[in-house]
Amino acid sequence: MTNLRYDETEEALRESVRALLRAHSPWSAVLARVDGVESYDPGLWRRLGTDLGLAGLAVPEALGGAGAGFREVAVVLEELGRAVAPVPYLGHAVAVRALLTCVETDLLGEVATGERIAVLAVPFATPPGPPEPTVVGGGDLTGTIVGVADALPADLLLVPATDGLYLVEADGPGVSRVPVVSLDATRQLCDIVLDGAPGRRIAAGHAAVGAVTDALTAGAALLAAEQVGVAQWCLDTTVEYVKQRHQFGRPVGSFQAVKHRLADVWVSVTEARAVARYAADCLANDSVDTPVAAALAQAYCGDVAVTAAQECVQLHGGIGFTWEHPAHLYLKRAKSAAIGFGTADRHRAKLAILADLPG
Amino acid sequence: MADDDDAAADRLRDRVAAFLGQHDPHGDRIEFLRARFDAGLAWVHYPVGLGGLGAPRHLQPVVDAAFVLAGAPDNQPRRNSIGIGMAAPTLLRHGTPDQHHRFLRPLWTGEEIWCQLFSEPGAGSDLAGVTTRAVRDGDDWVVTGQKVWTSMAHRARWAILLARTDPELPKHRGMTYFVCDLSGPGVEVRPLRQLTGEAEFNEVFLTDVRLPDSLRLGAVGEGWQVARTTLMNERVSIGGAPMPREGGMIGLLTRTWRDRADLRTPGRHDEILRLWVRAEAARLTALRLRQQLVAGEPGPEGSAVKLSFAGLAQAISGTEVELLGADGLRHDDWSLRRSTEPDLLGRGATYRYLRARGNSIEGGTSEILRNIIAERVLGLPAEPRVDR
Ligand SMILES: Cc1cc2nc3c(=O)[nH]c(=O)nc-3n(C[C@H](O)[C@H](O)[C@H](O)COP(=O)(O)OP(=O)(O)OC[C@H]3O[C@@H](n4cnc5c(N)ncnc54)[C@H](O)[C@@H]3O)c2cc1C
Numbered sequence: 001m002t003n004l005r006y007d008e009t010e011e012a013l014r015e016s017v018r019a020l021l022r023a024h025s026p027w028s029a030v031l032a033r034v035d036g037v038e039s040y041d042p043g044l045w046r047r048l049g050t051d052l053g054l055a056g057l058a059v060p061e062a063l064g065g066a067g068a069g070f071r072e073v074a075v076v077l078e079e080l081g082r083a084v085a086p087v088p089y090l091g092h093a094v095a096v097r098a099l100l101t102c103v104e105t106d107l108l109g110e111v112a113t114g115e116r117i118a119v120l121a122v123p124f125a126t127p128p129g130p131p132e133p134t135v136v137g138g139g140d141l142t143g144t145i146v147g148v149a150d151a152l153p154a155d156l157l158l159v160p161a162t163d164g165l166y167l168v169e170a171d172g173p174g175v176s177r178v179p180v181v182s183l184d185a186t187r188q189l190c191d192i193v194l195d196g197a198p199g200r201r202i203a204a205g206h207a208a209v210g211a212v213t214d215a216l217t218a219g220a221a222l223l224a225a226e227q228v229g230v231a232q233w234c235l236d237t238t239v240e241y242v243k244q245r246h247q248f249g250r251p252v253g254s255f256q257a258v259k260h261r262l263a264d265v266w267v268s269v270t271e272a273r274a275v276a277r278y279a280a281d282c283l284a285n286d287s288v289d290t291p292v293a294a295a296l297a298q299a300y301c302g303d304v305a306v307t308a309a310q311e312c313v314q315l316h317g318g319i320g321f322t323w324e325h326p327a328h329l330y331l332k333r334a335k336s337a338a339i340g341f342g343t344a345d346r347h348r349a350k351l352a353i354l355a356d357l358p359g
Numbered sequence: 360m361a362d363d364d365d366a367a368a369d370r371l372r373d374r375v376a377a378f379l380g381q382h383d384p385h386g387d388r389i390e391f392l393r394a395r396f397d398a399g400l401a402w403v404h405y406p407v408g409l410g411g412l413g414a415p416r417h418l419q420p421v422v423d424a425a426f427v428l429a430g431a432p433d434n435q436p437r438r439n440s441i442g443i444g445m446a447a448p449t450l451l452r453h454g455t456p457d458q459h460h461r462f463l464r465p466l467w468t469g470e471e472i473w474c475q476l477f478s479e480p481g482a483g484s485d486l487a488g489v490t491t492r493a494v495r496d497g498d499d500w501v502v503t504g505q506k507v508w509t510s511m512a513h514r515a516r517w518a519i520l521l522a523r524t525d526p527e528l529p530k531h532r533g534m535t536y537f538v539c540d541l542s543g544p545g546v547e548v549r550p551l552r553q554l555t556g557e558a559e560f561n562e563v564f565l566t567d568v569r570l571p572d573s574l575r576l577g578a579v580g581e582g583w584q585v586a587r588t589t590l591m592n593e594r595v596s597i598g599g600a601p602m603p604r605e606g607g608m609i610g611l612l613t614r615t616w617r618d619r620a621d622l623r624t625p626g627r628h629d630e631i632l633r634l635w636v637r638a639e640a641a642r643l644t645a646l647r648l649r650q651q652l653v654a655g656e657p658g659p660e661g662s663a664v665k666l667s668f669a670g671l672a673q674a675i676s677g678t679e680v681e682l683l684g685a686d687g688l689r690h691d692d693w694s695l696r697r698s699t700e701p702d703l704l705g706r707g708a709t710y711r712y713l714r715a716r717g718n719s720i721e722g723g724t725s726e727i728l729r730n731i732i733a734e735r736v737l738g739l740p741a742e743p744r745v746d747r
Contacts (some may be wrong), residue, residue: 154556243738243739243740250740254742256730259737260726260729263732263736266663271640271667273642274644274646278643298730299632299636316700345629348632356617357613357616357628
């Protein structure tokens, strides 16, 4: 049966991830990085993915992973969202999902330990459904894929091509990755140009389409968890701020215009959490409702995070509009994520089909 | 824990089976319900002797399901929603043993319906402003005042009543809580017609109504504390039974959408999809809340559920009327019905639209709910007050 709660192990996992992030990736450190050429934090990935063993959370123990599942992955993502952590965890989890479908056992061992970061090479904005490959296959791959998330620090690229799904070494011959100046510098995009890059085909035909579709569905479902984390941080931080900021001789949080808006944010974050938990639970259990749950998650949670971040900037007043305050990191993460794996309207269009609500 | 629960659930099923062996579910309805209460199978989390077994609350569905399976009659909880949802937990918590034994059984069986005499013309959101007076006279209290918007008063035998017993004290402290006998002299119930045409609620005039002191609930002057138990249960009791996807109003809207291709436009399509998404989010939130309650983790999500269900019902019903176009201009019935509960699914779209306006007023307005969330959940400072 559907379980929308967090169990004790999940809460314990949350605590350890939160503690690690508090110690090694405070927002001041994230902010310092976004001015650099590449904002990813390889040290943080090592601690999180390898030392804590979270890279292979969803990989079965027999294949070298931790043998947990996507519910746990979602909990990690909530915390990463809460910290706008610059690590390629989401991209890696999506690639793991594709690899699980392909049953690439050797490879899974490597990615499960976090030694090698894998990423599905599709534009971050790819809406649900099988994408149209822009890469010509046939062994050596040629083509361009624009706006790929988490690909800069990746070691392995899973490339959908015209004749199947290929595995490409990210720093191999014929591969160039061009960093994009991204709205969300904490999840930097890059364009991938393949010019006769050697690749190994790991799935063809229906299997390839299925693997990519499954991975994109997983991405939509898991991104919702991150969005909940982003929204929750924005809400908590704003609530704390309006309690202590005084104007007109009283805390601004005592003004009803402010209180009601924050109450509404709280309601929508509460709802987004239930929606995201449902998506993670469906994904973890291979429920037949997973496509609906994932589309629902991206039709709902993206906007909740954006609204929470916008309110965070607004209710912090002038301070909220400065580079020194972390609010903008969350706003940028939220707005980018609302486009990631397809915008809400595209997911509604998907739901129209899945729920039989024809236009 | 789960194993214990499974074993406890099995024992409860055995109890129900044994009970059904001795009581014919197809015999006299009230006799059957009384016996069920006496066997402790009414609300299992209540104490032994008061309809329960002192069992964990989350096992109640096990018992209910077993009775449903046997085709047994239920106590029609919606007919006595204020009694079961609000009066009973307040009586249990603050009542005397005599009051427990007098009131709980007929309340649960539905032989006696309850209503809530809280609101007054001058005191709604600010409930502590009630002016209905109760004056001590020997062993009795003499009550005089006017209550308003009282749902169910035309069917009720008993009411929970908040009255002022000490006008000298600041407003929260001078109040006392009573059980009011509506069958006594001095009580006049007048239908108060609603914008739907029907009269679910009433005006209630209390003129020198004599209530023995044995009908007082809690200490003199402690009425506000007792009322808080009632109000807390009012918000918790919403969101009730589990609902399937497209259960409730959204299901009516989507059915019309599927059946009537002639009504579809692109703009309306997106609106319907947005409502479908919101309805699903609210449904899953209520489900999550129930799962947390079952696990013994009551969260503040109840306030979220009441607030968003009200907004959603209003949005869905508004869209439905417009979607119907020409048919949305027609209403099914303006007659003054004396209904006891909103018939949101049984009647036409315009009725739903109109009745749903009450969802954000009854049981605390959405504005007050936002204040409560802001202050009690988020811990934001209270408004400065001029009245205390
Ligand atoms: C269908 C229905 C059934 C009802 N059944 C019962 C019943 O059985 N028993 C009973 O006792 N009562 C009942 N009520 C009454 C209900 O509880 C009150 O109507 C409600 O509490 C609001 O009070 P009011 O009508 O006095 O509005 P007011 O309190 O006068 O409010 C008017 C407006 O001002 C807003 N407002 C008030 N205070 C604030 C504030 N501090 N901040 C921001 N906005 C504020 C309100 O939200 C509202 O929009 C029922 C009402 C309805 C509609």
